[in-house]
Amino acid sequence: MDGPRNGRRAALALVLALVVLVGLAPSAGAVPRNDRVAGRLVGELWRTVLELPADESNPYVVARCVRFVNVVAPFAPLGPDVPDLSCRLRANDRVFVGARVWEQSAYEQVLAGNPDTSEAGLRAEALRLLDQQGAPEVRLDGRVVPVVKGVSRLVRVDLPTNNLFGDPSVTSTTLVAAGWVALVRPGPGRHTIAIRQPDGTGTTTHLYLARRGHHR
Secondary structure (H helix, E strand, O other): OOOHHHHHEEEOOOOOEEEOOOOOOEEEEEOOOHHHHHHHHHHHHHHHHHHHOOOOOOOOOOEEEEOOOEEEEEEEEEOOOOOOEEEEOOEEEEEEEEEEEEEEEHHHHHHHHOOOOOOHHHHHHHHHHHOOOOOEEEEOOOEEEEEEEOOOOOEEEEOOOOOOOOOOOOEEEEEEEEEEEEEEEOOOOOEEEEEOOOOOOOEEEEEEEEEOOOOO
């Protein structure tokens, strides 16, 4: 069980650079106002990803920029050969960077032989997985952006038949998500978000927000 589980876990632990609900503002970096906001966003992220079928519409199958609940998310796996991604922003978009995020579902908890599928049990495992490395570094246009640790409450997920767990018999589960995240506020123009993990791997996402009255 360890081999397949570790392989699936590696796939589900891909590092994400996300674009989230922000208004047009001068270029600057800022942490979420509190960890509850960060935790809610991380939980919504995982709900969205796991509720997508495991086909080309899922960013874990084909890395891409996607939108969910007014959020644009450039998803890319963490690794040595990850190509850069590009995202176009709308005037009302904000940028939420999930520099490293993990989830622990009740389905995976039981599969690993741990019967504690309570919120506390899932939270402990999600944090253990997240904390296997130190905090990643996030830079917006070369400037360091502070990251905070966000942890979700218990999230219910309805799974498609063709789900990322590879088990058509499971139709729903609950999970707790945790992540090192940051909020950034890019102004009009071109921007770059670079994420680097303590082991030296990372991802780069290019952002473009048109100036008012200008289109590409």
